[in-house]
Amino acid sequence: MSGNSLARSIFPKVRISAGRRPYHHARRVKGSFYKERALGGALTYHFETRYTSNPMTSFADDAHDLIAGYRRFRQGKYPEAASLFRTLKDNQTPATMIIACADSRADPSMIFDAAPGELFVVRNVGALVPPFDETPGLHGVSAALEFAVTSLKVRQILVMGHGGCGGMAACLAAETHQPVGHFIAPWVEIASSVRKTVIEDTTIPETDRLEAIEHGAVGLSLENLLTFPFVRDAVANRRLSLDGAWFSIGRGELHWRNRTTGRFETVMAEVPSVR
Numbered sequence: 001m002s003g004n005s006l007a008r009s010i011f012p013k014v015r016i017s018a019g020r021r022p023y024h025h026a027r028r029v030k031g032s033f034y035k036e037r038a039l040g041g042a043l044t045y046h047f048e049t050r051y052t053s054n055p056m057t058s059f060a061d062d063a064h065d066l067i068a069g070y071r072r073f074r075q076g077k078y079p080e081a082a083s084l085f086r087t088l089k090d091n092q093t094p095a096t097m098i099i100a101c102a103d104s105r106a107d108p109s110m111i112f113d114a115a116p117g118e119l120f121v122v123r124n125v126g127a128l129v130p131p132f133d134e135t136p137g138l139h140g141v142s143a144a145l146e147f148a149v150t151s152l153k154v155r156q157i158l159v160m161g162h163g164g165c166g167g168m169a170a171c172l173a174a175e176t177h178q179p180v181g182h183f184i185a186p187w188v189e190i191a192s193s194v195r196k197t198v199i200e201d202t203t204i205p206e207t208d209r210l211e212a213i214e215h216g217a218v219g220l221s222l223e224n225l226l227t228f229p230f231v232r233d234a235v236a237n238r239r240l241s242l243d244g245a246w247f248s249i250g251r252g253e254l255h256w257r258n259r260t261t262g263r264f265e266t267v268m269a270e271v272p273s274v275r
């Protein structure tokens with residue numbers, strides 16, 4: 001079994017129902033499609049009971065739930081994942097970088113059903129990319145971007161915002177002179193131009209402003225990516241593509257940003273049947 005095939009079999013899509021069911025998966029891997037039937041035609045889904053509406057509140061008190069989660073990992077997914085981890089131990093070659101929000105509810109690895117080694121992920125408040133800035137400072141996002149593009153040579157970067165984003169809500173709140181936090185307020189000011197545009201757009205009802213700024217901030221971050229010379233060069237030479245997306249937490253729905261129109265379009269959750 002190849003590394004990718006193994007990865008698919010041990011990190012299946014999350015399903016709530018228990019038991020064994022037929023499992024087919026068609027997926028683009030390094031420019032080609034392959035289809036597989038894992039574990040002899042059926043796949044046992046582990047940890048269905050993990051996905052409940054009850055958060056692990058004891059994280060706040062001690063490490064009990066973290067240790068318990070680690071033990072589930074070691075007993076459940078890890079035995080089958082061990083050879084994949086051994087393959088990955090000295091090197092990573094992810095083709096995709098994702099810049100997402102730190103929000104606990106919008107996890108790129110889960111949303112994109114990705115295995116270790118497949119996604120290079122940077123998460124921060126608001127899924128924001130700052131503009132290229134060479135002044136001295138601690139440029140965490142820029143460092144990750146530099147590594148992803150110049151060393152890992154990722155072929156695509158996805159900026160993914162999400163619904164109900166606290167970071168974008170903080171940006172919006174600053175307009176009414178309620179800056180949030182010592183570090184948060186100046187950070188989310190990256191999207192201040194989007195806030196201005198959204199507030200001045202009289203066609204956007206006040207209740208829709210948050211989602212509008214979440215969408216707009218994705219577009220702004222894509223623009224900011226192009227202010228980095230190494231990103232601009234890679235895009236110009238067709239070695240790198242940039243895209244945006246937005247995830248609805250309540251609906252579990254991914255919306256993809258149209259590169260031409262900048263509008264967000266719902267991604268069909270099922271593969272359309274071919275007639």
Ligand SMILES: [Zn+2]
Binds near residue numbers: 101103127164165168
């Ligand atoms: Zn957020």
